[in-house]
Amino acid sequence: YVIGILATSVLGAVTLGMLPGTGSPETALRFIPDDLQASADRFGLGIAAGSIFNLANLMLTKGIQMCGLAVAFPLCIGTALVFGTLLTHFLEGGDGSETEPALLFTGVAVAFLAVCMISVTHRLKDSQQAAAEPYEMMSGLTLSHQ
Numbered sequence: 001y002v003i004g005i006l007a008t009s010v011l012g013a014v015t016l017g018m019l020p021g022t023g024s025p026e027t028a029l030r031f032i033p034d035d036l037q038a039s040a041d042r043f044g045l046g047i048a049a050g051s052i053f054n055l056a057n058l059m060l061t062k063g064i065q066m067c068g069l070a071v072a073f074p075l076c077i078g079t080a081l082v083f084g085t086l087l088t089h090f091l092e093g094g095d096g097s098e099t100e101p102a103l104l105f106t107g108v109a110v111a112f113l114a115v116c117m118i119s120v121t122h123r124l125k126d127s128q129q130a131a132a133e134p135y136e137m138m139s140g141l142t143l144s145h146q
Contacts, residue, residue, distance in 0.1 A: 056076075060076045071118060074115070078111055078114055079143075080141075082112045082115065085104070
């Protein structure tokens with residue numbers, strides 16, 4: 001699967017990424033020359049972000065296998081929404097100059113309450129399938145770091 005995705009990405013980059021852009025040939029967008037302008041640390045950050053995203057998708061898939069899409073997906077995406085929003089808010093200053101903190105934290109609290117309710121409902125439904133919840137939570141935490 002991963003090899004197929006990599007091959008498709010490379011094929012798309014070297015074919016569609018090499019089409020001439022608008023304007024003069026000097027300003028035409030080209031995949032390889034444009035890509036080589038980035039520094040090595042940016043390549044490393046891109047690889048790290050892709051690896052984290054892949055890990056999150058694998059954990060989501062495991063959660064779906066263990067307890068179904070109707071439970072795993074909301075738990076994963078809800079957890080990613082809550083922790084990703086908080087992480088972004090506090091890492092980017094969180095001084096409230098661009099956001100309304102009351103609205104932001106009210107929305108995050110409602111999303112967190114929804115995640116908790118899904119988890120409680122699932123635990124009441126079937127305790128055996130509830131063993132999969134850590135996979136969805138870890139997947140959501142991993143996605144929130146994107």
